[in-house]
Amino acid sequence: MLELDQYKTTLGTLKEPLEEVKGSLDLAGKQNRVIELEKMMEEPTFWNDAEKAAKITTELKNTKDTVKKITDLAQEYDDIGMMIELAYEEDDEETTAEVGRMLERFADELETLRMSTLLNGEFDDKNAIVTLHSGAGGTESCDWCEMLYRMYTRWAAAKGYTVDVLDLQDGDEAGIKSVTMQINGLNAYGYMRSEHGIHRLVRISPFNAQAKRQTSFVSCDVMPDIEEDLDIEIPDDDIRIDVFRSSGAGGQKVNKTSSAIRITHYPTGIVVQCQNERSQYQNKDKAMQMLKAKLFILKQQENAEKAGAIRGEVADIAWGSQIRSYVLQPYTMVKDHRTGVETANAGAVLDGDIDKFMGGYLKWKALGGKQPAQEV
16 A cells, blocks of 8 residues: 555656646647648648648648647546556555556656657757768777667657668778768657767777777767758859769669769858769759758857857867767766766667657756756
């Protein structure tokens, strides 16, 4: 009974956070928006404008998904309350254990939904374009780059997001020199912007015959995918367009045609690449879209501090500039140096369990980036 009393108390403390989440996400407003969007889709001319129709259907799906998450969570809260009363009546260990599991799952789901209320930036709801570059460490860093690529793709899959690889350069001996991928899903950029910076790995190198401990670095650049046609003029003299053969995994057509595109913007030093599309023209269009998105964001900034909030600070991919360290030897620990969030379960993190770090970052930013988050 003491255990049930604790569960009941814990459930009671979660009531107020649940109501706060419902208010922050404007449940009633979203339910009304669903009705409005459904009425739009019933119009006979709805599909005449395919681009507009696609945006409305996407908004409808995302809004419905949010409404369902809130209502399901509220129902789950009531179900746990009923299960606690049932457990009191039956005085059964199995029922009590089930209450504990339900409560733990509910708390995790509530925290995930609460974290989404912090995604209120201008571009947070967009897809994310993520570029990983191996840094100091040679083949070891290329292997670390591939490990991070795997971590982010596994995280994206767990979120229900899809991943499109826009560009990939294999390492000379192993791993990946660089990869650009687009993570598609609601709030993908809002979550992934927490990953922008230098990631440091410490482990016993599998590429060192003497089994020495080695430190490797990879940079992670994150930008929102701004789909609309941006009104930005880019003079031809400001850019260089290079066409080259695609590389990396991709089937029989890879390396047979020069379809990959690299665009260098001289005034800013920005370089974008794309080799994912089927034709040179499609790759060029996507690369130009990426370049315009970066320039658009930079144009919106009034000072360097605001620019850093989206584009991130420019830093060498080496010691002293990392945002997060992943230590595999002589002990296991992953620690975010901005927020103070850390865990000893490095294996789970490398398998994609990074929500605790993203949540810590969002809390840290909400506090103005001045205080480390104590717990997540």
